[in-house]
Structures are given as structure tokens and as C-alpha cells.
Amino acid sequence: MDNYKQKLFLLCALLFGCLLTSVGVEYFEAQDEPIHIQAPQFAEQQSKTKSNLQFSAEQSKFTSNLKFLEEQHKMKDNKQFSTPVNINTATIEELDTLPGVGPAIAKRIVEFRSTQPFTKPEDIMLVKGIGKKKFAKLRERITVE
Numbered sequence: 822m823d824n825y826k827q828k829l830f831l832l833c834a835l836l837f838g839c840l841l842t843s844v845g846v847e848y849f850e851a852q853d854e855p856i857h858i859q860a861p862q863f864a865e866q867q868s869k870t871k872s873n874l875q876f877s878a879e880q881s882k883f884t885s886n887l888k889f890l891e892e893q894h895k896m897k898d899n900k901q902f903s904t905p906v907n908i909n910t911a912t913i914e915e916l917d918t919l920p921g922v923g924p925a926i927a928k929r930i931v932e933f934r935s936t937q938p939f940t941k942p943e944d945i946m947l948v949k950g951i952g953k954k955k956f957a958k959l960r961e962r963i964t965v966e
Contacts, residue, residue: 905964908945909938919962921955939965 906915908930916927926948933948942963946956 905962907966908942908963909934909965920958921951922959926950941965 906919908916911930913924913927913931916922916930917924919927922930929948929950930945939945942960942965943956944965945951945959945963946953951959
């Protein structure tokens, strides 16, 4: 009797296995398109990822513009003109083209020279806002003749 139960159990297990296999094959063959199941937490994460990508694109545009402006500024600072700027006669606009000199310092240069003309290029260091470092950038670009 014990042997009979074992055979019956094995037969049932075999039939059950065949049934599962046939149902599984039919189920997967019936599927023409893949199933896309997305849990809410993943949808939120995907939305954040898209948002981050959009932010990255905007940040990239900003970075590109910033690099462009930095390059333009460097070009202004490094421009070599064939004729130096005469700091005794130059206009504020002409002085503004010098590296490290903006409208405010250009105005100070004009005000300074109206009371006391520059006799040598180094005299420009007497103007507030122009020290040794800035003068080093200006030395090749200015004259008093």
C-alpha cells in the first residue's frame, strides 16, 4: 500500500508539472507585446531623472555661455594692439579697452591726469585701483608720449 501511494504521488506530480508547463507555454505564446509594469515609485524616480536631464541641459547651456564670456574677457585682456594707448590723451572708452581697466578706473585716470599729467608709464600706479599686478598687464599697452 505504501508503494501504491508513492506511485500515485509521483504520477500526480508529473501530471501537475506537465499542466504547469503547458499553461506557461500557452500564456507566453499568447503575449505579442512585452508587458510594461511600472510601480509608482519608479514612475516618480523616472520623472525626477527626466527633470534632472532637463536641468543638466539648461546647466550645459549656461556653462557654454559662461565659457564664451570668459573667453571674450580673456581676449580683451590679451589683445595686442600695434599702437599703445597714450594715457595722457586717451578717452574713457579707449582706456576701458585696456586689460583690467573698466569705466570706473578709466574715469579715475582721466581725473588724475587733469591735475597732474603722467610723465612715465609707472605713474599710472598712483591712480587708485591700479597696483603692481595690474600695471604688469598694462605696461606693454600704455605710453605717455
